[in-house]
Amino acid sequence: MQHAARYLLICAAALGLSACMVQTGPQIPPPADPGDGAGYTQSPESAALARYYANIEARLIADGLLRADGGVADAPYTAEMLAANFERIALYDEYTLSGGRFIQRETPAQLRRWEAPVQLQAHFGASVDRLQQAEDLSILSTYARRLSRASGHPIITVPEEGNFHVLYLDRDEQRGAGDLLHRLVPGIGQETIDEIETMPRSTFCAVFAFSEHGARPVYLTAIAVIRSEHPSLLRRSCVHEEVAQGLGLPNDSARARPSIFNDDEEFSLLTPHDEALLRILYDPRLTPGLTPEAARPMVRSIAEELVGGASDAPV
Template sequence: MRLASSLAAMMALSACAMPATGPQVDLSVQSRAISSAALFGPPRPYATTRSNAQIAQDILELGFRLESGREIAQFSRFEGPVALRLTGQIPPLAEIEMDRLIARLRSEAGLDLRRVSGPAQITVEFVPRATMRRLVPEASCFVLPNVATWAEFRAAPRGPHLDWTEIAERETALVVAPADSTVQEMRDCLHEEVAQALGPLNDLYRIGETVMNDDNFQTALTGFDMLVLKVWNHASLRSGMSRAEVGARLPAILAQLNPRGSMGRSMPLDPIPTPRAWTDMIENALGASTRRRSFAFAQAALRIALEEGWQDERLAFSLFLAARFAPPDQGEEALDALISAAALYATRPGGEVPRAHVELQLAAQALAAGQYAIVLRLTDNAMEPARRSENGALLSSLMLLRAQALERMGRIAEAEELRRDALPFALFGFGSEQEAESRRDEIAALIQR
């Protein structure tokens, strides 16, 4: 198989990064969309298989550093019960998705959290995307300390009161989310930003089983995320502690909350920190104005990953991006990179979901090459992780790929049934019937190429 143009056509299906302007969302369709609970049923997140020693290292890196690289000197959280309210231009299904998230945070992380209509410690305000991006151009959603409304933030968007490093105990937080996004993007924003309001603030590329990773492969809170939040809010910790004080308590907390993480063979800890140069290359690759420039940055990130000797998500993601942006005349190299990325993710804790994103790309190549049995095998392997991670965009894309392969194999009735079944997931993930049909057309065009 050669990747060439089929890789270019299918890379958007990975939903790795939203376009700067966001998807075209038909709000009339959005109002008819189905909630994540109705689509996916009871939550079934993968439980973490990381060792407690690794999780302790992860928590310290997540909790005592910002995404910018600035260190946080003191542990901070809300102390006591937390109330949350929704305000602004609340989109359809936002209350349902928020209540489902709160139920998960209460049952899986043990948090004393409730939704109210009046004053609250956490406010989630929905703002039109264009309004949000005039002030914060690069963000799809974000969380801020010490403000309760968008107007309050807009009045002083650079004030020292917004500095997370200066906060010993959290008292007020504002989550800003888009009012005009797809249901999936709205849900994703609620999961990540509310979790960061209640827990660690950093994102780490080297942990594949968390929403706190800018590769955006995980879309809903994972078993790892819930354990981290449970640890972060444990009674033996308190606001104002130093990194060393928290670190000294983590082994006992994790032994209590995650006893299986202390069992079995201890794996080597992930190497840290991640050099800023690698992160810059990744961000440049995702944000470059041309495919050629994105490929150059992705290649630079891959060189750094290889020089560092990583065998974790950072190398896998570097390989994935190198394949994503590869020019048509490097199809064989891109295919090799995807296969290597899939193999790496298969060895990593929680690697099922990132690997499913890679298998989507591999299935696209198989479809373009007429290898329909391989399409069925790859999609069959990837659909369950897509479903368990509640990713409608990924799941519907896999279903449409599979339907196209079935059609080419003469199994017309199965293909049509699968396309009908994919539509609700596509509406959830892509926001409109037009976008869902566009995705179906892109997949069908692979055969012609």
């Protein structure tokens, strides 16, 4: 398994893609109700992917990974560590655009986040039956409340007119997602559509966050793609990772622990450490557009407040 490709976030307009300018004005209507999954026939390719991901989840759990306990007991961290992790995760990009394709190349970035309330809207392909839809909606709603408490920013789930779209699609639905993507993000670039429609199996899920080209780096809309072939824990892990990254934490760090923003697969769900990253990100003393160097002193100060004072005191 290619761990580096497990999760993917592209901050599209922040990379200078003029075609990804988000249009302001009335929200687009939601896609048609896909139904309850009755009569939907899973393709052999999609069935093979479901077996593949089930085997991966079982193997990772057997290896003591995909932990859901938050790492409080055995992974203490200091304010200095928290500040360093924030800088690497929030102020560096993991991917960049080259030759019409997104490639993995870590580069410094400006601080980006949402100013408008985040409205999470789930979109289900016909591959997702009613029972699974209800479970997914419950998980997304509960997670939205947790993210809002952690960040201090308004984050809710809505049945329509959302600005952060969470797509639950199988492989065949991804391959034909272009029309849906155009409706959700008018002006979306073909590079982003291609990335979603051809996502390799080593990429478990992805999120694409958009800001207006040439303007302040404030997110206006986002699209997360969750594979409907995933078993329950990987499915929930993808939701935790992609939605949190789409709030403004675009990178991963091998040093971040306990954290889901790490490709080692140790933790599957948002940890208290990650909640602290969100609290820093949405602290009003920071502003969109800050560079790593400009943000560093205030990030360190906020981290010390959150940890409890001394930079060498672990929590």
